[in-house]
Amino acid sequence: MKLQGIxxxxxxxxxxxxxxxxxxxxxxxxxxxGPMVILLVTTLALDFIYLSKRxxxxxxxxxxxxxxxxxxxxxxxxxxVTAFTNYSTGHSVTREEVIDGLIEQNTNQVEGGAQFQxxxxxxxxxxxxxxxxxxxxxxxxxxxxxxxxxxxxxxxPGWTEISQERLRESDYQGWLTGLRIPIKDAQIIKVETFETxxxxxxxxxxxxxxxxxxxxxxxxxxxxxxxxxxxxxGTEMEPGWRIWxxxxxxxxxxxxxxxxxxxxxxxxxxxxxxILSVLTTFILGLLLATTLNTxxxxxxxxxxxxxxxxxxxxxxxxxxxxxxxxxxxxxxxxRALGTSIPWLFDAEWAKVSTLLVNLWxxxxxxxxxxxxxxxxxxxxxxxxAEVDGATPRQAFTKIKLPLxxxxxxxxxxGSFAYNFNxxxxxxxxxxxxxxxxxxxxxxxxxxxxxxxxxxxFASGQGAQYGLATAVSIIIFFIVASVSAxxxxxxxxxxxxx
Amino acid sequence: MLGTLxxxxxxxxxxxxxxxxxxxTIVLWAGSEKETTYKxxxxxxxxxxxxxxxxxxxxxxxxxxxxVGDADAxxxxxxxxxxxxxxxxxxxxxxxxxxxxxxFDKNVLAALTLGTKLYGVxxxxxxxxxxxxxxxxPKAPKTWAELExxxxxxxxxxxxxxxxxxxxxxxxxxxxxxxxxxxxxxxGGYVFGGxxxxxxxxxxxxxxxxxxxxxxxxxxxxxxxxxxxxVTGDIAKSAxxxxxxxFYITGPWFLDDIRKSGVPxxxxxxxxxxxxxxxxxxxxxxxALLTTFAAKHNVALEAxxxxxxxxxxxxxxxxxxxxxxAPANLVAQKQFSDKDIAxxxxxxxxxxxxxxxxxxxxxxxxxxxxxxKATSGSAKAAAAFKAAAASMRDQIE
Numbered sequence: 014m015k016l017q018g019i020x021x022x023x024x025x026x027x028x029x030x031x032x033x034x035x036x037x038x039x040x041x042x043x044x045x046x047g048p049m050v051i052l053l054v055t056t057l058a059l060d061f062i063y064l065s066k067r068x069x070x071x072x073x074x075x076x077x078x079x080x081x082x083x084x085x086x087x088x089x090x091x092x093x094v095t096a097f098t099n100y101s102t103g104h105s106v107t108r109e110e111v112i113d114g115l116i117e118q119n120t121n122q123v124e125g126g127a128q129f130q131x132x133x134x135x136x137x138x139x140x141x142x143x144x145x146x147x148x149x150x151x152x153x154x155x156x157x158x159x160x161x162x163x164x165x166x167x168x169x170p171g172w173t174e175i176s177q178e179r180l181r182e183s184d185y186q187g188w189l190t191g192l193r194i195p196i197k198d199a200q201i202i203k204v205e206t207f208e209t210x211x212x213x214x215x216x217x218x219x220x221x222x223x224x225x226x227x228x229x230x231x232x233x234x235x236x237x238x239x240x241x242x243x244x245x246x247g248t249e250m251e252p253g254w255r256i257w258x259x260x261x262x263x264x265x266x267x268x269x270x271x272x273x274x275x276x277x278x279x280x281x282x283x284x285x286x287x288i289l290s291v292l293t294t295f296i297l298g299l300l301l302a303t304t305l306n307t308x309x310x311x312x313x314x315x316x317x318x319x320x321x322x323x324x325x326x327x328x329x330x331x332x333x334x335x336x337x338x339x340x341x342x343x344x345x346x347x348r349a350l351g352t353s354i355p356w357l358f359d360a361e362w363a364k365v366s367t368l369l370v371n372l373w374x375x376x377x378x379x380x381x382x383x384x385x386x387x388x389x390x391x392x393x394x395x396x397x398a399e400v401d402g403a404t405p406r407q408a409f410t411k412i413k414l415p416l417x418x419x420x421x422x423x424x425x426x427g428s429f430a431y432n433f434n435x436x437x438x439x440x441x442x443x444x445x446x447x448x449x450x451x452x453x454x455x456x457x458x459x460x461x462x463x464x465x466x467x468x469x470f471a472s473g474q475g476a477q478y479g480l481a482t483a484v485s486i487i488i489f490f491i492v493a494s495v496s497a498x499x500x501x502x503x504x505x506x507x508x509x510x
Numbered sequence: 511m512l513g514t515l516x517x518x519x520x521x522x523x524x525x526x527x528x529x530x531x532x533x534x535t536i537v538l539w540a541g542s543e544k545e546t547t548y549k550x551x552x553x554x555x556x557x558x559x560x561x562x563x564x565x566x567x568x569x570x571x572x573x574x575x576x577x578v579g580d581a582d583a584x585x586x587x588x589x590x591x592x593x594x595x596x597x598x599x600x601x602x603x604x605x606x607x608x609x610x611x612x613x614f615d616k617n618v619l620a621a622l623t624l625g626t627k628l629y630g631v632x633x634x635x636x637x638x639x640x641x642x643x644x645x646x647x648p649k650a651p652k653t654w655a656e657l658e659x660x661x662x663x664x665x666x667x668x669x670x671x672x673x674x675x676x677x678x679x680x681x682x683x684x685x686x687x688x689x690x691x692x693x694x695x696x697x698g699g700y701v702f703g704g705x706x707x708x709x710x711x712x713x714x715x716x717x718x719x720x721x722x723x724x725x726x727x728x729x730x731x732x733x734x735x736x737x738x739x740x741v742t743g744d745i746a747k748s749a750x751x752x753x754x755x756x757f758y759i760t761g762p763w764f765l766d767d768i769r770k771s772g773v774p775x776x777x778x779x780x781x782x783x784x785x786x787x788x789x790x791x792x793x794x795x796x797x798a799l800l801t802t803f804a805a806k807h808n809v810a811l812e813a814x815x816x817x818x819x820x821x822x823x824x825x826x827x828x829x830x831x832x833x834x835x836a837p838a839n840l841v842a843q844k845q846f847s848d849k850d851i852a853x854x855x856x857x858x859x860x861x862x863x864x865x866x867x868x869x870x871x872x873x874x875x876x877x878x879x880x881x882x883k884a885t886s887g888s889a890k891a892a893a894a895f896k897a898a899a900a901s902m903r904d905q906i907e
Contacts, residue, residue: 103599187808342740448879
């Protein structure tokens with residue numbers, strides 16, 4: 014290898030090694046050992062691949078593979094795993110965090126309890142607070158283990174006061190925030206600001222042996238069930254935590270009335286929308302392509318350029334503008350036509366609107382690809398058909414169209430898959446609405462993916478990630494099977510060539 | 511080869527700075543339009559105490575807050591009060607104590623209370639009110655019936671003007687329960703029963719007899735063309751600022767634009783529709799919340815001190831000076847001198863704080879669609895709200 018090449022390679026590898034060593038050290042300090050090991054192993058593998066003379070193929074494949082794993086495989090696996098949990102608002106953290114959080118949030122200031130001012134003191138590795146009771150001026154020294162009254166309010170010998178600046182440091186501040194000085198029973202002294210503290214008491218206690226939470230004052234027991242603690246009378250104590258629920262999210266789609274009702278309606282409309290979108294755009298695109306393909310038309314280039322403008326304008330912009338144009342009282346379309354059609358307010362008209370807007374957006378693409386495909390059909394075939402006595406229509410349907418479909422069919426399948434998940438086309442135009450006359454999250458024009466989005470972020474019970482990821486996986490299987498099936502069928506077309 | 515490699519790697523690691531016990535910074539998240547407002551306070555706070563507050567403006571604050579990891583998470587979050595139940599359910603915010611609670615209105619504190627604990631510092635209160643074009647409507651109508659007559663007469667006079675909107679209140683296909691709320695209260699309905707801080711999600715007042723009877727007025731409003739769902743936010747605002755609408759319901763966020771447009775205006779409450787019921791809007795309290803991440807970052811005490819500072823009148827005046835909103839602190843309010851904001855306060859008298867339940871989304875969706883159905887002709891108002899009540903009860907288990 015040339016010298017420059019070697020130098021560059023060493024620089025690049027050094028950079029990668031340096032960065033991952035630093036990252037590994039950080040992970041080590043955060044006690045995140047799993048990712049640290051993966052990182053080190055990957056780095057060593059990279060070093061080996063790029064330094065060895067035998068691994069030529071891997072040198073080309075590795076960068077792409079790493080990106081594939083990080084941006085495709087990992088998110089897919091994470092989604093799949095989430096579908097088997099009840100991850101949602103009210104169930105988004107771990108059980109330990111919930112127990113700690115519940116105990117912490119239910120620590121109340123004792124009414125009429127003592128207030129203190131304090132100086133923080135330390136001796137070697139030991140730290141404590143020198144407390145002054147605001148009411149009666151008595152002094153005490155307290156740490157996590159005990160509270161001892163003292164006579165003199167001075168820093169004891171062998172101890173030094175911690176200054177206010179040092180207290181603000183991460184380490185000391187963390188200690189102050191977590192400090193609980195025990196008094197008696199369930200009462201403690203807790204720090205409130207950098208100079209004051211007060212008496213608090215715990216309301217809840219976690220009993221590890223029986224695995225329940227206990228309300229200290231009333232003695233009520235809270236048992237856990239389905240990822241939350243419940244009182245005996247059935248009231249839930251929020252928040253809950255994330256648990257595995259197996260296939261419950263998937264079965265919910267079929268059994269839960271509230272989800273099943275809209276799910277199948279939305280599924281049907283998604284298929285209708287995708288199929289009709291592909292059909293209408295293809296027919297219009299093909300029509301325009303064949304018309305403009307004849308050499309008799311003048312200004313072909315100008316016309317072609319104008320026709321692909323809808324494709325060139327960013328979809329987000331044009332869909333939002335269409336939403337304004339389709340307003341039934343103030344929109345351009347109704348004014349130009351002199352009608353008052355409720356384009357976006359009536360369920361059926363809204364569906365028509367989404368198809369019309371998608372037609373406007375999509376036909377240039379079909380126009381372009383069919384023009385290309387038409388021009389690749391050798392003209393001898395058309396002449397031969399004419400000689401054989403075929404009408405123009407027969408020439409088209411029996412000769413041109415099948416040859417066209419050989420090239421276009423995969424693109425049509427791709428277009429179907431795209432429109433099946435065309436979130437922008439639906440959500441930006443109608444928001445999935447208008448609302449149906451039942452209690453659904455799904456509106457009249459919602460397709461599966463916009464319905465999933467509503468479930469994930471905008472549903473009534475807050476976000477429901479578990480359910481939304483389950484629906485995403487179902488969508489994936491639907492699209493994958495339709496695509497696989499269609500690709501198999503199009504193989505038959507290839508025999509024509 | 512390997513030797514040089516090892517050497518260069520180690521050399522690079524040595525350059526990387528060591529993250530030791532650095533002085534703490536507090537991270538504050540606010541909506542991107544509020545970034546300059548809070549930076550003004552943060553700079554002042556740093557001058558006074560030396561504590562650095564890093565203000566980060568977020569375009570999609572709620573989405574980011576839901577999914578952010580511990581390292582990048584904020585310690586303080588500025589949000590509307592109706593989100594606290596959601597955040598609490600996700601264990602993302604902590605209760606706080608303030609030493610100057612006497613300086614705040616009872617209802618405002620109640621709006622930020624869950625159970626017995628306060629979860630945020632009230633910073634500013636806002637509510638919508640009725641803007642009237644004083645050139646078109648020189649005398650303020652005393653009742654809704656009067657207003658209706660004036661609006662429809664103007665509509666008749668301006669029949670040829672296709673952009674004329676007799677009464678501009680924004681809805682659109684998605685509906686807008688927030689802007690239509692004065693009509694809901696003015697017609698005798700309520701959404702959730704109970705009082706602020708103690709909302710009863712099982713008591714839904716969308717189908718009580720009184721309200722359903724009065725809803726026949728809404729059908730009249732639609733058929734006469736007074737209130738239509740096709741009026742979106744953009745259409746409503748441009749209609750009023752270009753003199754094509756005599757009445758406009760909106761909040762203080764567009765006050766600047768209305769002033770710039772030169773349209774002469776007055777700000778009042780929506781006039782009484784039915785005797786015995788006051789058409790009051792929702793009040794939103796903008797609050798500073800303490801996140802559970804502050805404790806994880808070891809800056810909890812620092813953050814609590816910053817929140818206590820935000821509750822002081824001086825800090826609230828700094829915020830209101832930049833953002834043109836009425837400060838929540840009553841002492842600061844007395845010193846705040848914008849006439850229009852004062853008018854908003856008067857128009858918002860008796861306003862109801864938005865409920866703080868995790869089920870809020872159900873409410874916005876159901877009530878919003880009911881209004882859209884009633885004002886776009888797809889259903890009679892009474893039927894639409896009965897369906898909305900049933901839908902809400904169904905979704906709230």
